Amino acid sequence: MGRSRTRSRADEFLEFAAGSGGHLYRSACLLTSGDTHLAEDLVQETLSRMYALWGRISRIDNPAAYAQTVLVRTFLTQRRRYSASERPLADVPELPVPHGADDPALRLALLQALRELPPKDRAVVMLRYWEDRTVEETADAMNVSAIAVRSRSSRALAKLRARLGGSLAELAGSG
Known part of the structure; x- marks a missing residue:
């Protein structure tokens, strides 16, 4: 048995x-x-x-x-x-890649921008926006506080915006 x-x-x-x-x-x-x-x-x-x-x-x-x-x-x-x-x-x-991002140049730009994030910021972005988890679920998965997730998320998105800025719109529009 x-x-x-x-x-x-x-x-x-x-x-x-x-x-x-x-x-x-x-x-x-x-x-x-x-x-x-x-x-x-x-x-x-x-x-x-x-x-x-x-x-x-x-x-x-x-x-x-x-x-x-x-x-x-x-x-x-x-x-x-x-x-x-x-x-x-x-x-x-x-x-x-996100909807409408079939262009290889955009895909490479997104991967490069993710690569430049610190590992914990990358993990927050992946869990919050790829996995579509809540702040609390992300905090639990990473064993950190919800405040830390919010702060990392905000910082990571600001870095991605700064890195991709207008180039993201140009790349997305070029397809």
């Missing part, structure tokens, strides 16, 4: 991982500013942490949201550990 229960939990996890892996990878690519290798490592680490606790996690209401939280916390932890390990990329991965 214990064996079939273990097997069904493993099957449940495999189903979860297959269903959420793509979304986790896209989020990880945004967090890592397009570093596909680091994004793959982040997803792998996230899923391995999820698997270790799957018996408890599988009973929560939204394991996918929990996985995003684990992904962000893993990213922030790795950024602290390996802050000097950034590598330039030869190719930019295929990432989803």
